[in-house]
Amino acid sequence: MRRIPEAAYTAQPWLVHEITGDFRLEDVWELPAAGGGPDDFPKLLAVFDAGLEHEASLPTRLLFWLRFKIGAVLRLDRGSGGLGSRVPSLRDRLPTELRDAPPPLPSKGSEFTFLYERDNERAMEIANGTMHGVLHIGWVPDGRGGWRGQLAVLVKPNGRFGAAYMAFIKPFRHLIVYPALGRAWDRRWRTLNETGRLDKG
Template structure:
């Protein structure tokens, strides 16, 4: 479900310290019934187990494949347009204790690179010729009497000039009508099937 930007900006996330030059583009919520305050690592593990691109609907996969083909043709995703070249990684802004939270963590089968992960939030990033994008995942109380929590995703962007802003405007209908609804179904299903996901030992650092 789409949420107002304030539902991200009014939360006390560590990410605010490092992302003041990024714009909050989208905020989305995902239902996680039965979730408690300590279940964020469980949700992340469930998403890794049940959130692969090859499990997305055919239309979503086709959209991403088309985007990668166009990007390859026009050089949008070339090395000189990405992290450490056109823009610096957000990791360069972090204190050592936050950078250490993703040491050795692989990006998986998607292009987003892990930046940091805590007990109730995580950030990953992507940069190309169009935009520098951050995906923030947060674990937020629902306000229910049972102390329930839900997953929220915020997408933060720094478009690359007029071209980047035009690109973000062009893909907005595809995000809202196709990509985010499919992602909602996939991640909420991953939570329901979490008992099948491999749980990770080791505590995330506290805030």
């Protein structure tokens, strides 16, 4: 999993661009998906939906644990700071046919709320006391005859504290969290391609 230029995301005709004009692009990553073809986006989503956090490295799991502990102490995740209370859901900005579409089963262990899914993209959102965020997964040609996954993170910080918090955790995300999740993603993808299953067997 490696960071890629922002233009790799902004140049795509994603629907998400139309509903996140007031958000900033925080990160763009290439997802491990070696050997993927044009119709393999559902496989990429299956890897995400199976959950990855419990397969990540010990430092990454410790960071997740620490984040939840800090969130509890500072009350960052209380209901009044989330979707439908502090901020409205971006579903209100979607075209009617997507806004009324039933969501898929929730991703295992995910804190994100489903926004929409199309043939080559899915968007999810989250909100707490520090920010309103969007996680976007896309499926694009890799320019070498194959296809690859793309993950983008967009955020709208909640005031100065939210902006400071996002700046503070950025090195941890880039150096520990995303690389570890990328390795877990790569293992899951390879297992799915080799065995047709997502378990460790």
